[in-house]
Amino acid sequence: MKKIWDRYSYAILLIILSCAVAFILSLRFNADVEEKFLTITVSEGDSLWEISNQYSNQHSYSNDEFVSWVQKHNEIDGDRIYPGEEIIIPINYEVGSLTEYASAVEE
Numbered sequence: 001m002k003k004i005w006d007r008y009s010y011a012i013l014l015i016i017l018s019c020a021v022a023f024i025l026s027l028r029f030n031a032d033v034e035e036k037f038l039t040i041t042v043s044e045g046d047s048l049w050e051i052s053n054q055y056s057n058q059h060s061y062s063n064d065e066f067v068s069w070v071q072k073h074n075e076i077d078g079d080r081i082y083p084g085e086e087i088i089i090p091i092n093y094e095v096g097s098l099t100e101y102a103s104a105v106e107e
Contacts, residue, residue, distance in 0.1 A: 037090060038055075038058075038090075038091050039088050040089060041086050042082060042084065042085045044083045046081060048071070048076075049079075051066075051070070051087075051089065052066040055089060059091050066089075069089075069090055070087060070090075073088055074088055
């Protein structure tokens with residue numbers, strides 16, 4: 001084992017240091033934007049596509065991705081949603097700016 005360490009110690013240390021830096025950078029960038037969820041009540045005439053457009057400045061999905069996410073997480077088969085139904089939608093916010101979305105919460 002000592003022979004291996006003596007021969008490759010610089011390479012081993014470089015690999016460990018690279019992994020540590022990559023891990024720290026990934027934590028830093030992932031901490032800037034965090035996904036949260038908002039419960040909304042469906043109104044007459046609403047569609048998942050329209051809801052995606054309505055909240056487009058609060059999520060980072062394309063309309064198709066948003067609709068798929070909502071269908072999956074709310075166990076919706078097809079595109080039909082009904083007035084009065086409560087669904088969960090994804091929103092993003094930057095850490096420290098939660099108050100910007102406080103007015104978007106529907107009760």
